[in-house]
Amino acid sequence: MARPTVARAAGSLAGLALGVVSALAGLAFLAGAAPLLLSARARPRALAGAVRLAALETRRLELLGGVEVSGYDGRRALGYLARRVPLGLLAAAVLLLLVFGIGTGVTIAWQWGRGEPFDGIPPDPGVVAYIAFAGLVLLFLEIMGFLGLVAVERRLALAALGPSPTELLRRRIAELADTRAGAVAAVDQERRRIERDLHDGVQQRLVALAVLIGRARRGRSPERLDELLAQAHAEAQEALSELREVAWRVYPSGLDALGLQDALAGVAERAAVPVTVRYGLRGRPPGPVETAVYFVVSEAVTNAVKHARAGAVTVDVGLETAGSGAAVVVRVADDGRGGADPAGGGLSGLARRVAALDGRLRVDSPPGGPTVIAAELPCG
Structure with missing residues (x-):
């Protein structure tokens, strides 16, 4: 230093x-x-x-x-x-x-x-x-x-x-145009992902549930009927679980009731690897910033588990004050194999979501790891 x-x-x-x-x-x-x-x-x-x-x-x-x-x-x-x-x-x-x-x-x-x-x-x-x-x-x-x-x-x-002020205004207009286009692309990508999740997940569960109920109606053996009803009940539970996951990907309703800290704790609990969350915000940030932070953490943790084969993930959320004002800074680090592509579907969508709030997303993921995803979101 x-x-x-x-x-x-x-x-x-x-x-x-x-x-x-x-x-x-x-x-x-x-x-x-x-x-x-x-x-x-x-x-x-x-x-x-x-x-x-x-x-x-x-x-x-x-x-x-x-x-x-x-x-x-x-x-x-x-x-x-x-x-x-x-x-x-x-x-x-x-x-x-x-x-x-x-x-x-x-x-x-x-x-x-x-x-x-x-x-x-x-x-x-x-x-x-x-x-x-x-x-x-x-x-x-x-x-x-x-x-x-x-x-x-x-x-x-x-x-x-x-x-000059004119040049700065021209740059700002170009930046806003790019941000708007990125936000539209992010919404379209999210819509396609929701449609794919409903078609490949929930819809298949409901079809299987309908088949089991049909077989149960045509069955004659009480033992076979009980078995089919048990399978149908299990399929209904799985369909509800997947539908709940899709709904959370659209908007995590727990943010409104629980707040960002508890919502991130829920992400850590549902992860397949140990996730340590260090939360340093005293008050609640604005709603759009809160939602963006949640999605950055959720997507980064998901990528660490699915693609990086990480053994542990650390999440740091804090507030930094610079000359331009305060900003919420979130940093997600994992000990995986690295090589994350910032232009990939998930990370590029996150970058557009963050840019829509005048924020910045940085991805540092050399081959062999570790991977660090950091987002800076102005909040006043």
Whole structure:
């Protein structure tokens, strides 16, 4: 955990240092491009140069965490370069203060460690404590300035080079169109599955039940009649059980009465392998989210038993809060053989169901396992 944090901090520091150089280069470019912008013939060359410099800036911004850019033209690139100049000079001042502070601290520690006074100041315990406290405060302020610069750099690049409101609206419309088409396809696929379950399961049970009742009516032996009625009773019980399963696949009515936690406990009880459910939600999520979570868990557990030959399944349900709001996150992991295909019928249907709620479904199932299916569903 510490190594990635240190790597990100080093990358951000390098990105700010390169930003000082790029700001000076941008300043020189703006000074040289100013006369060209006044000429209609030379203006395209100046704008093209601004686009190239902005492209280099986006590569530098990857060290700061990366920023989404989309279709910026020369004018937007020129405006970004102009606004970056004072920010680069401020970054230079922050970095110089950091280097000066570290150098001064090392020098003081070195001289006092050898018992020598620093600038005529002896290593008195009170003075050492004061200098150490002042150094920590200044280091904290330096780190806050460092983090603030990184945030301002990213926000400036996003505002100047990122997608415009029109582009964002166009993307949202395309996403909603895809989601609607996926929801229609998911409903049609679910309808076909219900029809298949009724035809291959319940209908066959009812046909067998009718045959047994017909044989019982034509029978003459009391012993044979009792046997046929017992078989008919068993077939009726099986038909009711399968009909109940089909109804739960359409909509788990237990969600309304029992809630999501108890409904998931029911999935675990009915599974053919041990299923551990860790439930971390305090309140009830919205109804559509609750239903989607239930189907994700149910389908994932079914796949783990039927296809992955898993020996155990773990289900984690919790709430995460991000910048865009809260989201219910469900994670189903099994110790099976892996190789699950996200484009398969069951998983693709789940992905469409989750996408209809603006959620995301991720499937990680390398050959040999384990398989992890994670869904993130916004809920406010």
